[in-house]
Amino acid sequence: MKSLYKTVIICPSVYNEVVEKGWGLPGSMETETAVREGWVRIVDVVNKWKAREIAKEKRIHMANAETIQLARETNPDFVLADEEEVRSLAEEDDFKIRGCLGILVDGVRKKLISISDAKKEVKGLRASGYRMSDEILKAFYDILKSLEKR
């Protein structure tokens, strides 16, 4: 991710959830290291009232509402999200979305990871609870196959 995206910004509530509450769990140490290295930056939303309004109106989790509000305030190239409620709101706002599969495709395209490593990562994702359907897996493999031919 460091090579793919120059800077990743997250709001404090996401950092808190992943690193502080989730210390020792997958992703916590990686996020902490990335923040220390400086390529993941913690940026607070300016309009917190608006974030609270999104959370209330759309009945979504506060960290997700802050992610959307932060995107609206910073206009990023991509919104990185695997939560449906973030993705649907980001789509409404015409942001480009990248979930973990999209990030892997970008990594393969830029030759940062091999196709076999991308496949291994997906198997790991499934094993860790991100249980996508066979249909999605097939679509993902088809994209990798088309990249293999290049």
Added chain:
Amino acid sequence: MEVTAIPSRIRKKFIDEILDMYASGEVSAGKASEMLGIPRATFYQLLSEKEIPLPAKLEKSIKRELKRLENES
């Protein structure tokens, strides 16, 4: 006042109920983990243990993303 622990069958029922809500798309992983009082990563571990598939709405969203990625290539 004596505080008694929640009986395990009730706790199990509560967890199953939240997992059902997640699977049907009623609540997100973030909301579900908040309701259970556990970190999101732990919630994903729970999904893995219980072999809960991704909610249909999220599946559709991922399909749209992959379609766009396919068109980009």
